[in-house]
Amino acid sequence: MTAEHWDARYDDPRYLFGERPNDFLVEAEVMIPRRSREDGGRVLVLADGEGRNGVWLAKRGHRVTTVDFSAVAVGKALALAQRAGVTIEAHVADLADFVDSDAASGEWDALVLIFVHLPEGLRRTVAHALSPRLSERGVMILEGFTPAQVSMGTGGPSDESLLYTRERVLADWPELHLDVRLTERRVFEGPGHRGLSSVVQVLGRRRPS
Template sequence: MSSSIAWDERFAGGGFQFGEAPNRYLEELRPWLAPGMRALALGDGEGRNGVWLAAQGLAVTSLDWSAVGMAKAAQLAARRGVRIDTVVADAAAWAYPAAGFDLVAWIYLHLPPADRAAAAAGAVRALAPGGLLVLECFTPAQQGRRSGGPKMPELLWSRAIVEELFGGLEVLELLEGTVSLDEGPRHQGPAEVVRALLRKPG
């Protein structure tokens, strides 16, 4: 079974797996956002982050490989009275438009190392000069915790991986540690994450 089918089945089961509210770290970065910015929400699942960005006045492309997730994202956007463009695609294989976005939100997108590197290269290419990349992902310290995250260690992130994949971007913030998650049924409780706010040189 391909992973996209597994996620289709997960998202098909009613309710929102990670809630309808945006990721808290993304929400904290609201002062960095401005209406009219072009945003790409990668691995956006059921659309909670993309829809929130659209509600802040951003022009949002929401991408996920689950068609079921993207359909729910479109429904959530309609319910909130905002517009997003949904794209059903593999983040590692998508044709990222050069300088097409002012913000890339990489929230809990965990891919095998080769796919992760391909998606990261695409995300950097897609950032316009001065564009921001915001990331929150689980670290190896998350293993054994019940608050979410992939079971395969190679899918986990670290500060070092961020520095390696996004070395050409300016670090505005890069932190590793414990946060408290309250994001739908699948992300609950103390969690070990890496958070990054990076900027493409102008």
């Protein structure tokens, strides 16, 4: 799907996936290392859409960079951050270009991918570029739909190749030690994701050197 397609979907006063953070992210956030008691971690949120996850992480004290290829979504993310009284660094970019940019460089305490459904080649490109940039105690947090989601009709792509299996996750992120869980749960995230859903939930860490 193109940026223009998502611009059209996001061009609504309502937030397509709501303003609340993803439930799995809320559960996993405690795993993100903090730089100090006052300062959270440096966090990169990929394909963050209208910013619900990035803004919530900023409210938790993290230094957040978000990226999405929809300019409309990024504008809404910045508006959401302003209403919440926090600051995020937000970029309009294709992930294929962003992962090699200065904005994606440096060491990250968390990589967050919530319902980021990409073609296989781009999935591998993103994972290969960003895995080495996790800090020593950093964590990768991922939730996405599985192929079983297609028949449920409660959100997500209809193209099975864009969905996650355990084998695909393991192949995408070979440099990380992964905890992969397949489950069904009820998702209520705005009008875009509503109802019983089949998901994969992943926590990743750097392998010991």
